[in-house]
Amino acid sequence: MCKMIFHIDVNSAFLSWEAASRIQHGEKRDIREIPCVVGGDSTSRRGIVLAKSIPAKAYNISTGESLFAAKRKCPVLEIVPPDYDLYTRSSKALFDMIKTLAPSVQVYSIDECFADLSTLPGIEENFMDIAKNLKDRIKNELGFTVNIGISENKLLAKMASDFKKPDRIHTLFPYEIEKKMWPLKAGELFMAGRSTTRKLERMGIMTIGDIARTDKEILKGYFKKHGETIWRYANGLEDSVVERPAEMKGIGNSTTLPFDVTDHETAHKVLLSLCEMTCMRMRQAKKMGRVFSVSMKNNDFISYSHQKKIFHPTDSTSEIYSIAKELFNHAWKGEPLRLLGLRITDLCPRENLQLSFFDSDSSEKERRLDETVDQIREKYGLYSITRSAFLESGLKPIAGGVHSDYKMVSGHL
């Protein structure tokens, strides 16, 4: 029996969630229907577009460009600030709903998941009706739209959900690959990054079909293992399982940077912002960790990481920050970075904490400081208290809060 995999992806997630929440709170107009973007820090030229409405897209505004440039394209553009608490809640409501239907759900990012429905009775005949019911239920009960991609594996389901948006269901079964996927530009293939696409173009490989029809060995010669991956994907070959990440094996966060990071000082600030969120979540879960890992991805999409194990578990932001800096300084090769991540594993319950000889007055003070900061943030919001290091930096003081426990560095299904 063949598999039946859905990939569910929220349309313009941040903007849709903001719009749905405003409507729920009585706002009459729908910001999805006017030129509007969600963007960080509109006072700084560095603030970027995180999500856009369809009318904003009509002005050629694209995700990732500066708010400054976007406003020049559309002077009446409305800019709403990001609200990560809202996104976390909206995301959870969505995944909870999908979990009531699907036996196996793999959260892939804040607004995307895979669901394996192969064992659902009658799925083979009724997958379209089941998808339509799910899509409409999300729209009616949660107030936002999704695209659903359907196929036999995760790769094809994900490619399918990216076809025409919003509020659509698409299938991409193996027999449809040639017609629906091969005519697309090479760069639209999952995992074909900008630098890979540029090299492919120089080889005369312009479409996904061109990749599929190129000799695998030639691609391997140029791109090593990555060449084999894109050849397999272009042919629709992928067989990983939809799996839920093990419960609390670790806590991790990563953040895609608004600009390439090229110096230690900025990288350290990003690490600090990741530490703030990760450590707070770990303390909320009443856990402490012993293994720390810092990962980075450069602008060629190559990822690497470095980790360290310590003897006494900790949940202290300042202690973990200094470990993260040390790991980063050791591992970074000096090239421009587009993503940084921090992951803490080997967790133990906090009750196990034994005051050791190594515990000093200062660590007790730090523990109280962390607790106080957490309480203020819980009561007044995440950004109610931030470190002065972030003023004027163009960086979020607390980063990656919305990626926790998902695959750290996306790119793997």
Ligand SMILES: [Mg+2]
């Ligand atoms: Mg999305």
